[in-house]
Amino acid sequence: MNAVIEKPEAMQRSGAGLTVAAPVRTRAPIDRKDRATVGEQFVENPRMTCRNVDVYYGDNHAIHDLSIDIGTNEVIAMIGPSGCGKSTFIRCLNRMNDTVECCRVSGEIKLEGVDIYGREMDVVPLRAQVGMVFQKPNPFPKSIHENVAYGVRIHGLANDKTELDEIVRKSFERAGLWDEVKDRLAQPGTSLSGGQQQRLCIARTIAVDPEVILMDEPCSALDPIATAKIEDLIDELRQNFTIAIVTHSMQQAARVSQRTAYFHLGDLIEVGATDQVFTNPRHPLTEDYITGRFG
Amino acid sequence: MNSSVSGAQAERADRARAIDTVRAGLARRYARERRFRFLGLLAVVTSFVFVGLLFISIIATGYQAIWQTRIRLMVNLDPEVIDPEGKRDPAALSAADYGGLIKSALFEMFPEVTARTDKRALTDLVSSGAAYEVRQRVIEDPKLIGTKEAVWVTANDTVDMLMKGHAERNAEGGAAGLQAKQVAWIDEMIRTGRIEKRFNSTFFTAGDSREPELSGIWSATVGSFYTLLVTLLLAFPIGVAGAIYLEEFAPKGRWTDLIEVNINNLAAVPSIIFGLLGLAVFIGFVGLPRSSPLVGGIVLGLMTLPVIIVASRSALKAVPPSIRDGALGVGASKVQAVFHHVVPLALPGMLTGAIIGMARALGETAPLLMIGMVAFIADTPGGVMDPATGLPVQIYLWADSPERAFMERTSAAIMVLLVFMVLMNSVAIVLRKRFERRW
Numbered sequence: 072m073n074a075v076i077e078k079p080e081a082m083q084r085s086g087a088g089l090t091v092a093a094p095v096r097t098r099a100p101i102d103r104k105d106r107a108t109v110g111e112q113f114v115e116n117p118r119m120t121c122r123n124v125d126v127y128y129g130d131n132h133a134i135h136d137l138s139i140d141i142g143t144n145e146v147i148a149m150i151g152p153s154g155c156g157k158s159t160f161i162r163c164l165n166r167m168n169d170t171v172e173c174c175r176v177s178g179e180i181k182l183e184g185v186d187i188y189g190r191e192m193d194v195v196p197l198r199a200q201v202g203m204v205f206q207k208p209n210p211f212p213k214s215i216h217e218n219v220a221y222g223v224r225i226h227g228l229a230n231d232k233t234e235l236d237e238i239v240r241k242s243f244e245r246a247g248l249w250d251e252v253k254d255r256l257a258q259p260g261t262s263l264s265g266g267q268q269q270r271l272c273i274a275r276t277i278a279v280d281p282e283v284i285l286m287d288e289p290c291s292a293l294d295p296i297a298t299a300k301i302e303d304l305i306d307e308l309r310q311n312f313t314i315a316i317v318t319h320s321m322q323q324a325a326r327v328s329q330r331t332a333y334f335h336l337g338d339l340i341e342v343g344a345t346d347q348v349f350t351n352p353r354h355p356l357t358e359d360y361i362t363g364r365f366g
Numbered sequence: 367m368n369s370s371v372s373g374a375q376a377e378r379a380d381r382a383r384a385i386d387t388v389r390a391g392l393a394r395r396y397a398r399e400r401r402f403r404f405l406g407l408l409a410v411v412t413s414f415v416f417v418g419l420l421f422i423s424i425i426a427t428g429y430q431a432i433w434q435t436r437i438r439l440m441v442n443l444d445p446e447v448i449d450p451e452g453k454r455d456p457a458a459l460s461a462a463d464y465g466g467l468i469k470s471a472l473f474e475m476f477p478e479v480t481a482r483t484d485k486r487a488l489t490d491l492v493s494s495g496a497a498y499e500v501r502q503r504v505i506e507d508p509k510l511i512g513t514k515e516a517v518w519v520t521a522n523d524t525v526d527m528l529m530k531g532h533a534e535r536n537a538e539g540g541a542a543g544l545q546a547k548q549v550a551w552i553d554e555m556i557r558t559g560r561i562e563k564r565f566n567s568t569f570f571t572a573g574d575s576r577e578p579e580l581s582g583i584w585s586a587t588v589g590s591f592y593t594l595l596v597t598l599l600l601a602f603p604i605g606v607a608g609a610i611y612l613e614e615f616a617p618k619g620r621w622t623d624l625i626e627v628n629i630n631n632l633a634a635v636p637s638i639i640f641g642l643l644g645l646a647v648f649i650g651f652v653g654l655p656r657s658s659p660l661v662g663g664i665v666l667g668l669m670t671l672p673v674i675i676v677a678s679r680s681a682l683k684a685v686p687p688s689i690r691d692g693a694l695g696v697g698a699s700k701v702q703a704v705f706h707h708v709v710p711l712a713l714p715g716m717l718t719g720a721i722i723g724m725a726r727a728l729g730e731t732a733p734l735l736m737i738g739m740v741a742f743i744a745d746t747p748g749g750v751m752d753p754a755t756g757l758p759v760q761i762y763l764w765a766d767s768p769e770r771a772f773m774e775r776t777s778a779a780i781m782v783l784l785v786f787m788v789l790m791n792s793v794a795i796v797l798r799k800r801f802e803r804r805w
Binding site (some may be wrong): 165167170172195196197198199202203204205207209210211212221222225226272275276278279 | 617618686688689690691692693694695696697698699702706707710711
């Protein structure tokens with residue numbers, strides 16, 4: 072917020088000239104109470120429901136009172152400036168935040184009516200059901216085949232080797248990687264290019280046949296061609312999976328998602344159909360971000 | 367907008383160009399770099415010089431221990447002396463007076479020696495262990511009885527020192543520990559080729575002895591082996607398990623901080639304190655046998671434990687968190703993520719830490735002094751409960767002995783110990799290279 076009003080002054084100080092300033096509208100900072108979520112937070116037949124979720128890292132209140140539904144077989148994009156809590160939020164959806172020592176989550180996140188932060192919840196089946204693809208491709212230091220077979224094997228999804236090989240092949244096909252790796256399955260996963268590695272990680276995730284796939288900026292380490300391949304893949308995967316994707320690229324959000332959620336400094340500001348959010352944002356903060364005035 | 371751009375250009379023109387300032391400082395920057403490189407090189411060269419000096423002095427003192435002076439005697443294996451009853455009974459064969467046979471062989475070689483004191487001086491040239499060597503020959507091959515057999519017997523250490531040039535001949539013709547006539551007999555034997563320096567197998571196969579020419583490092587090596595075996599079996603599993611638990615599973619908090627500080631402190635505790643602990647607890651309280659490799663191994667294990675824990679923890683820390691995330695992300699449990707993905711990657715580091723810790727334990731003397739492994743042990747230990755000594759303790763014991771021949775053996779034992787250390791460290795490097803999988 073402060074950045075908005077300080078901008079003209081800051082520009083004069085930096086000697087001007089080097090940056091070409093867009094016309095600046097000054098506006099009073101928006102108060103906390105006006106940051107209540109606008110738009111369609113809730114959908115019919117949701118896969119996951121989040122109600123009044125607060126996340127703290129120690130004393131740092133990272134997410135304030137967030138409520139949102141994640142629909143079935145939709146791609147929902149989380150956008151917003153750095154540090155707004157979008158990654159934190161999707162890491163709550165399969166409890167990856169448990170690995171962060173000082174992280175505390177309150178509120179209610181339900182998957183098919185079961186509170187995933189409830190006492191009886193076991194994170195192992197949860198993560199089999201809600202898979203995750205990370206920002207940086209992180210293949211295991213094992214063979215390409217083993218990377219995908221690993222999850223299948225630990226969950227006991229294949230009865231014998233032929234069945235396992237079949238699942239591995241299908242997963243690679245669905246990830247659009249089969250033709251590139253079928254002759255080199257024994258080679259290490261890290262011998263692939265960055266984009267291939269990321270698709271390997273997606274194949275690894277879908278091999279376990281989850282219902283929801285969380286993607287935390289999956290293309291931020293990739294070049295535009297690899298990015299385009301992954302975006303196509305996301306579009307195909309939507310037929311079978313629910314996908315929540317965090318992205319820094321608004322174009323990407325516009326291309327792949329049906330709904331978009333805009334986060335700002337730990338608040339969920341606006342949720343709505345992607346077209347509507349990008350063409351006709353309801354909240355002034357969303358508008359500021361979409362039109363590139365900060366972020 | 368435009369006015370401010372041109373204003374900035376004008377301002378730049380007023381100032382000196384930045385690149386001029388950069389160029390002016392370059393010479394100074396490079397000089398500093400050269401200075402630092404020179405100092406670094408100097409440090410490396412200095413340390414190499416000192417290591418070189420150490421090696422040269424040890425090798426120069428010790429290399430001659432590879433040989434041992436032996437005297438060729440024509441021993442008349444008289445059946446009347448060895449086996450008067452003719453039954454070839456092993457008990458009778460070992461009880462026979464071989465010393466007498468050696469003496470007769472010597473007197474036969476120098477028939478001119480008749481006076482009682484001269485005879486005594488002549489027999490002193492041969493080691494007291496020579497009788498055992500002849501006995502060994504006879505027991506191995508009883509058919510030799512009744513023949514006249516050429517046997518190379520070990521010479522006394524004073525003779526050995528003279529042969530190796532460590533004993534200065536004095537004006538009267540004698541040398542350190544040798545009378546003039548003894549030196550004359552030796553010269554006579556050299557002339558007739560009946561005295562010779564041969565490979566010193568005794569040094570590698572015998573235990574400790576009061577006689578330098580009969581002493582060897584074998585029992586100390588075996589003692590060190592048993593001790594390190596106990597150390598490894600104790601310290602490696604406990605150290606690795608402790609490191610994995612502390613690094614991967616233990617909740618971070620005041621308690622784990624306290625434990626971590628304690629482990630780091632423990633790694634810095636003087637080793638003799640561990641010896642005191644072993645003496646008080648394992649010998650005094652538990653009642654384990656003194657001087658045994660078991661107690662030595664436990665004590666050295668406790669000493670090595672913190673080293674292994676610290677090394678293993680840093681190996682685990684070095685595994686990128688993205689690997690853990692990836693495994694957890696496909697639904698691996700914490701234990702699966704750790705044992706399937708993290709530990710295999712950290713294993714080379716853990717092994718390296720363990721082997722370096724073991725090499726340190728191999729060279730450790732002080733704690734062994736406290737638990738009685740400093741005793742005079744001539745027999746080779748047959749297990750972890752037998753009294754034993756270790757290589758470094760053997761070196762310590764020999765370094766204390768006054769005989770010139772022990773000095774040579776001290777350096778030779780140090781060489782053997784260094785060879786073991788270098789071998790262990792090389793194994794650590796090979797393991798690290800082999801299992802290091804950066805893919």
